[in-house]
Amino acid sequence: MLVNTKEMLLKAKEGKYAVAAFNVYNLETVQAAVRVSEELQHPVIIALGERYFDTVDVEGFASLVQTIGAKSSVPVSLHLDHAYEKESIIRAIRAGFNSVMFDGSKFDLEENTRLTKEITEIAHMAGVSVEAEIGSVALGAFSDEEEGTGTLTDPLEAKKFVEKTGVDFLAAAIGTVHGMYKGEPNIRLDLLDEIRNLVDVPLVLHGASGTPDEIIKEAVARGICKINVNTEVSLAATRHLDEMFKNGNQKNEHLSNIMAEMQKSMEPVMMKFVQLLKQSI
Ligand SMILES: [Zn+2]
Numbered sequence: 209m210l211v212n213t214k215e216m217l218l219k220a221k222e223g224k225y226a227v228a229a230f231n232v233y234n235l236e237t238v239q240a241a242v243r244v245s246e247e248l249q250h251p252v253i254i255a256l257g258e259r260y261f262d263t264v265d266v267e268g269f270a271s272l273v274q275t276i277g278a279k280s281s282v283p284v285s286l287h288l289d290h291a292y293e294k295e296s297i298i299r300a301i302r303a304g305f306n307s308v309m310f311d312g313s314k315f316d317l318e319e320n321t322r323l324t325k326e327i328t329e330i331a332h333m334a335g336v337s338v339e340a341e342i343g344s345v346a347l348g349a350f351s352d353e354e355e356g357t358g359t360l361t362d363p364l365e366a367k368k369f370v371e372k373t374g375v376d377f378l379a380a381a382i383g384t385v386h387g388m389y390k391g392e393p394n395i396r397l398d399l400l401d402e403i404r405n406l407v408d409v410p411l412v413l414h415g416a417s418g419t420p421d422e423i424i425k426e427a428v429a430r431g432i433c434k435i436n437v438n439t440e441v442s443l444a445a446t447r448h449l450d451e452m453f454k455n456g457n458q459k460n461e462h463l464s465n466i467m468a469e470m471q472k473s474m475e476p477v478m479m480k481f482v483q484l485l486k487q488s489i
Contacts, residue, residue: 210277213285213307214337214376216251217410220433226485228416229253229287230478231438233260236471238273240441242280244478250486251283253307253434258291259352261299270303287339289436290353297327301334309339309379313356317342317365324373332374339434342369343381345414351387351439358385360399367406377410377434382427384415387439395423397430404431412436416481417443424484437481441474448473 220227230241232254245252254273256264270286277284288300288308297308310327312320324340331338342365346358361380370378380403383395403411410433416424417440424435449470 209280209283210274210306211251211283211285212335212337213253213287216253216283216285217377217433220251221410221431224429225250225487226413226428226433226435227251227253228478228481228485229255229289229412229434229436230441231255231257231289231436233264235272236467237441237474238276240471240474240478242276242282242284244475244482245282245284246280248479248482248486249282250482251285252482253285253287255287255289255436257289257353258293258296261296266299267303270300270305274304292354294323294327294330297331301331301336305336307337307339307376309341311341311354313341313344313381314354317369321369321372324369324375328374328376337376338374339377339379339412340369340373340375341379341381341414342366345379345381346385348385348387348389348415348418348439350443351385351417353386353438356381356386360396361403363399363402363406366403370407370409375409377412378407379412379414380407382413384413384419386415388418388443393419393423395419395427397423397426400427400430400432410434416440421480421484424481428485435481435485437478440481441477444477445470445474 273286285306290311312323328338343361344356344359347355412434413432414436416435416437
Protein backbone atom coordinates (compact mmCIF):
# COMPACT_ATOMS: atom_id res chain seq x y z
CA MET A 209 0.00 0.00 0.00
CA LEU A 210 1.09 3.57 -0.61
CA VAL A 211 1.40 5.66 2.52
CA ASN A 212 2.36 9.13 3.67
CA THR A 213 6.10 9.25 4.39
CA LYS A 214 5.62 11.30 7.54
CA GLU A 215 3.29 8.70 9.07
CA MET A 216 5.69 5.94 8.06
CA LEU A 217 8.61 7.68 9.77
CA LEU A 218 6.66 8.62 12.91
CA LYS A 219 5.85 4.92 13.32
CA ALA A 220 9.54 4.10 12.82
CA LYS A 221 10.50 6.66 15.47
CA GLU A 222 8.03 5.16 17.92
CA GLY A 223 9.11 1.59 17.10
CA LYS A 224 12.82 2.50 17.22
CA TYR A 225 13.59 1.15 13.77
CA ALA A 226 14.44 2.85 10.48
CA VAL A 227 13.25 2.70 6.89
CA ALA A 228 15.55 2.54 3.86
CA ALA A 229 15.08 5.13 1.15
CA PHE A 230 16.50 3.42 -1.91
CA ASN A 231 17.50 5.66 -4.78
CA VAL A 232 15.99 4.30 -7.97
CA TYR A 233 16.46 5.08 -11.64
CA ASN A 234 14.41 2.50 -13.54
CA LEU A 235 11.88 -0.29 -13.23
CA GLU A 236 14.45 -2.85 -12.04
CA THR A 237 15.61 -0.75 -9.07
CA VAL A 238 11.99 -0.17 -8.00
CA GLN A 239 11.17 -3.88 -8.32
CA ALA A 240 14.29 -4.87 -6.38
CA ALA A 241 13.51 -2.45 -3.52
CA VAL A 242 9.88 -3.53 -3.21
CA ARG A 243 10.63 -7.25 -3.62
CA VAL A 244 13.27 -7.20 -0.86
CA SER A 245 11.02 -5.17 1.46
CA GLU A 246 8.13 -7.56 0.92
CA GLU A 247 10.37 -10.54 1.65
CA LEU A 248 11.49 -8.96 4.92
CA GLN A 249 8.07 -7.40 5.60
CA HIS A 250 9.41 -3.91 6.21
CA PRO A 251 8.24 -0.53 4.85
CA VAL A 252 10.25 1.10 2.07
CA ILE A 253 10.75 4.54 0.56
CA ILE A 254 11.30 4.77 -3.18
CA ALA A 255 13.45 7.86 -3.79
CA LEU A 256 14.00 9.61 -7.08
CA GLY A 257 16.54 12.44 -7.15
CA GLU A 258 15.97 15.68 -9.00
CA ARG A 259 19.22 14.92 -10.84
CA TYR A 260 17.44 12.11 -12.73
CA PHE A 261 14.66 14.37 -14.02
CA ASP A 262 16.58 14.74 -17.29
CA THR A 263 16.50 11.03 -18.02
CA VAL A 264 13.40 9.77 -16.18
CA ASP A 265 9.82 10.65 -17.16
CA VAL A 266 8.75 11.92 -13.73
CA GLU A 267 4.99 11.58 -14.19
CA GLY A 268 5.31 8.16 -15.85
CA PHE A 269 7.68 7.05 -13.12
CA ALA A 270 5.29 8.23 -10.38
CA SER A 271 2.43 6.22 -11.94
CA LEU A 272 4.65 3.16 -12.06
CA VAL A 273 5.63 3.41 -8.38
CA GLN A 274 2.04 4.16 -7.40
CA THR A 275 0.82 1.02 -9.18
CA ILE A 276 3.55 -1.21 -7.75
CA GLY A 277 3.15 0.38 -4.31
CA ALA A 278 -0.64 -0.04 -4.28
CA LYS A 279 -0.42 -3.80 -4.68
CA SER A 280 2.55 -4.23 -2.36
CA SER A 281 2.13 -6.13 0.91
CA VAL A 282 4.25 -3.54 2.76
CA PRO A 283 3.89 0.25 3.14
CA VAL A 284 5.58 2.07 0.23
CA SER A 285 6.08 5.79 -0.21
CA LEU A 286 7.38 7.81 -3.13
CA HIS A 287 9.91 10.48 -2.24
CA LEU A 288 11.71 13.22 -4.16
CA ASP A 289 15.36 13.16 -3.10
CA HIS A 290 17.67 16.22 -3.10
CA ALA A 291 15.68 18.83 -4.98
CA TYR A 292 17.30 22.21 -5.42
CA GLU A 293 14.61 23.84 -7.56
CA LYS A 294 11.12 24.86 -6.46
CA GLU A 295 9.81 23.86 -9.92
CA SER A 296 10.97 20.25 -9.39
CA ILE A 297 9.21 20.14 -6.04
CA ILE A 298 5.96 21.43 -7.49
CA ARG A 299 6.24 18.95 -10.37
CA ALA A 300 6.74 16.06 -7.93
CA ILE A 301 3.80 17.19 -5.79
CA ARG A 302 1.57 17.36 -8.90
CA ALA A 303 2.75 13.88 -9.93
CA GLY A 304 1.64 12.49 -6.55
CA PHE A 305 4.92 12.06 -4.65
CA ASN A 306 4.27 11.46 -0.93
CA SER A 307 7.21 13.54 0.26
CA VAL A 308 9.89 15.86 -1.06
CA MET A 309 13.36 16.87 0.06
CA PHE A 310 14.36 20.46 -0.41
CA ASP A 311 18.13 20.73 -0.24
CA GLY A 312 19.04 24.29 0.65
CA SER A 313 22.29 23.24 2.32
CA LYS A 314 24.37 25.30 -0.10
CA PHE A 315 22.73 28.51 1.21
CA ASP A 316 23.52 30.21 4.49
CA LEU A 317 21.30 29.28 7.41
CA GLU A 318 18.99 32.28 7.05
CA GLU A 319 18.33 31.69 3.35
CA ASN A 320 18.02 27.92 3.79
CA THR A 321 15.45 28.59 6.54
CA ARG A 322 13.48 31.08 4.42
CA LEU A 323 13.36 28.84 1.32
CA THR A 324 12.62 25.66 3.27
CA LYS A 325 9.74 27.37 5.09
CA GLU A 326 8.26 28.51 1.78
CA ILE A 327 8.54 25.01 0.25
CA THR A 328 7.11 23.41 3.37
CA GLU A 329 4.04 25.66 3.29
CA ILE A 330 3.39 24.76 -0.36
CA ALA A 331 3.91 21.02 0.18
CA HIS A 332 1.76 20.89 3.30
CA MET A 333 -1.15 22.47 1.44
CA ALA A 334 -1.02 19.43 -0.85
CA GLY A 335 -0.65 16.96 2.05
CA VAL A 336 2.95 16.21 1.10
CA SER A 337 5.63 15.96 3.78
CA VAL A 338 9.01 17.67 3.60
CA GLU A 339 12.61 16.75 4.42
CA ALA A 340 15.31 19.39 4.60
CA GLU A 341 19.04 19.37 5.27
CA ILE A 342 21.05 21.43 7.68
CA GLY A 343 24.80 21.12 7.64
CA SER A 344 26.10 19.60 4.41
CA VAL A 345 26.95 15.96 3.62
CA ALA A 346 30.39 15.69 1.97
CA LEU A 347 31.06 13.87 -1.28
CA GLY A 348 32.89 10.51 -1.29
CA ALA A 349 33.76 8.19 -4.17
CA PHE A 350 31.51 6.72 -6.90
CA SER A 351 28.61 9.06 -6.08
CA ASP A 352 26.88 11.32 -8.56
CA GLU A 353 25.63 13.74 -5.89
CA GLU A 354 26.59 17.40 -5.63
CA GLU A 355 29.79 18.30 -3.80
CA GLY A 356 28.93 19.12 -0.15
CA THR A 357 31.01 21.13 2.29
CA GLY A 358 31.05 18.43 4.95
CA THR A 359 29.88 20.95 7.55
CA LEU A 360 28.43 19.02 10.47
CA THR A 361 24.98 19.89 11.79
CA ASP A 362 24.89 22.26 14.75
CA PRO A 363 22.29 20.86 17.20
CA LEU A 364 20.97 24.25 18.34
CA GLU A 365 20.69 25.51 14.78
CA ALA A 366 18.85 22.30 13.88
CA LYS A 367 16.34 22.89 16.67
CA LYS A 368 15.62 26.46 15.55
CA PHE A 369 15.53 25.43 11.87
CA VAL A 370 12.86 22.78 12.51
CA GLU A 371 10.78 25.16 14.63
CA LYS A 372 10.92 27.97 12.09
CA THR A 373 10.38 25.93 8.93
CA GLY A 374 7.89 23.28 10.10
CA VAL A 375 9.71 20.49 8.21
CA ASP A 376 8.55 16.95 8.89
CA PHE A 377 11.94 15.23 8.99
CA LEU A 378 15.50 16.45 9.06
CA ALA A 379 18.69 15.26 7.37
CA ALA A 380 21.52 15.72 9.83
CA ALA A 381 25.17 15.77 8.74
CA ILE A 382 27.11 13.70 11.29
CA GLY A 383 30.09 12.61 9.20
CA THR A 384 28.68 10.19 6.62
CA VAL A 385 29.42 10.99 2.95
CA HIS A 386 27.54 10.63 -0.32
CA GLY A 387 29.13 7.61 -2.00
CA MET A 388 31.90 5.42 -0.63
CA TYR A 389 34.37 6.71 1.98
CA LYS A 390 37.77 7.77 0.71
CA GLY A 391 39.34 7.16 4.13
CA GLU A 392 38.22 5.82 7.51
CA PRO A 393 34.66 6.95 8.30
CA ASN A 394 34.38 9.28 11.27
CA ILE A 395 30.72 9.22 12.28
CA ARG A 396 29.84 11.50 15.19
CA LEU A 397 27.26 9.51 17.12
CA ASP A 398 27.73 11.89 20.04
CA LEU A 399 26.54 14.71 17.79
CA LEU A 400 23.54 12.62 16.76
CA ASP A 401 22.65 12.27 20.46
CA GLU A 402 22.80 16.04 20.91
CA ILE A 403 20.61 16.64 17.87
CA ARG A 404 18.15 13.95 18.97
CA ASN A 405 17.81 15.60 22.37
CA LEU A 406 16.85 18.93 20.82
CA VAL A 407 14.95 17.95 17.68
CA ASP A 408 11.63 16.16 17.81
CA VAL A 409 11.00 15.27 14.15
CA PRO A 410 12.34 11.99 12.66
CA LEU A 411 16.01 12.25 11.67
CA VAL A 412 17.49 11.13 8.36
CA LEU A 413 20.96 9.80 7.60
CA HIS A 414 22.27 10.34 4.09
CA GLY A 415 25.26 8.40 2.81
CA ALA A 416 24.73 4.88 4.17
CA SER A 417 26.90 3.27 1.48
CA GLY A 418 30.11 1.88 2.93
CA THR A 419 29.15 2.84 6.50
CA PRO A 420 30.06 -0.01 8.91
CA ASP A 421 27.04 -2.13 9.90
CA GLU A 422 27.57 -1.50 13.61
CA ILE A 423 27.51 2.26 13.08
CA ILE A 424 24.26 2.02 11.14
CA LYS A 425 22.67 -0.08 13.87
CA GLU A 426 23.91 2.33 16.52
CA ALA A 427 22.59 5.33 14.54
CA VAL A 428 19.16 3.69 14.36
CA ALA A 429 19.27 2.96 18.10
CA ARG A 430 20.04 6.65 18.66
CA GLY A 431 17.11 7.93 16.66
CA ILE A 432 17.76 7.79 12.91
CA CYS A 433 14.46 6.82 11.23
CA LYS A 434 15.31 7.00 7.51
CA ILE A 435 18.54 5.94 5.84
CA ASN A 436 19.31 6.90 2.25
CA VAL A 437 21.03 4.24 0.18
CA ASN A 438 22.28 4.82 -3.35
CA THR A 439 25.91 4.16 -4.34
CA GLU A 440 26.42 0.71 -2.79
CA VAL A 441 23.41 -0.68 -4.66
CA SER A 442 24.45 0.98 -7.91
CA LEU A 443 28.00 -0.38 -7.55
CA ALA A 444 26.74 -3.94 -6.98
CA ALA A 445 24.84 -3.75 -10.28
CA THR A 446 27.59 -2.14 -12.36
CA ARG A 447 30.27 -4.50 -11.02
CA HIS A 448 28.07 -7.52 -11.70
CA LEU A 449 27.40 -6.35 -15.25
CA ASP A 450 31.09 -5.63 -15.74
CA GLU A 451 31.95 -9.21 -14.69
CA MET A 452 29.29 -10.62 -16.96
CA PHE A 453 30.62 -8.75 -19.96
CA LYS A 454 34.27 -9.47 -19.12
CA ASN A 455 33.61 -13.17 -18.87
CA GLY A 456 31.64 -13.19 -22.07
CA ASN A 457 28.60 -14.46 -20.15
CA GLN A 458 26.34 -12.06 -21.97
CA LYS A 459 26.81 -13.94 -25.23
CA ASN A 460 23.48 -15.03 -26.65
CA GLU A 461 21.80 -13.13 -23.84
CA HIS A 462 18.77 -11.05 -24.57
CA LEU A 463 18.69 -7.55 -23.05
CA SER A 464 15.71 -8.60 -20.94
CA ASN A 465 17.86 -11.30 -19.28
CA ILE A 466 20.63 -8.80 -18.60
CA MET A 467 18.13 -6.44 -16.96
CA ALA A 468 16.81 -9.31 -14.81
CA GLU A 469 20.41 -10.21 -13.82
CA MET A 470 21.02 -6.58 -12.90
CA GLN A 471 17.97 -6.56 -10.65
CA LYS A 472 19.08 -9.76 -8.92
CA SER A 473 22.56 -8.34 -8.28
CA MET A 474 21.11 -5.37 -6.35
CA GLU A 475 18.83 -7.35 -4.07
CA PRO A 476 21.42 -8.79 -1.61
CA VAL A 477 22.77 -5.29 -0.88
CA MET A 478 19.26 -3.92 -0.33
CA MET A 479 18.49 -6.95 1.82
CA LYS A 480 21.53 -6.24 4.03
CA PHE A 481 20.37 -2.67 4.65
CA VAL A 482 16.75 -3.56 5.39
CA GLN A 483 17.89 -6.25 7.86
CA LEU A 484 20.12 -3.71 9.62
CA LEU A 485 17.30 -1.18 9.90
CA LYS A 486 14.57 -3.56 11.01
CA GLN A 487 15.84 -3.68 14.52
CA SER A 488 18.20 -1.45 16.36
CA ILE A 489 20.49 -2.86 19.04
ZN1 LIG B 1 21.67 12.49 0.09
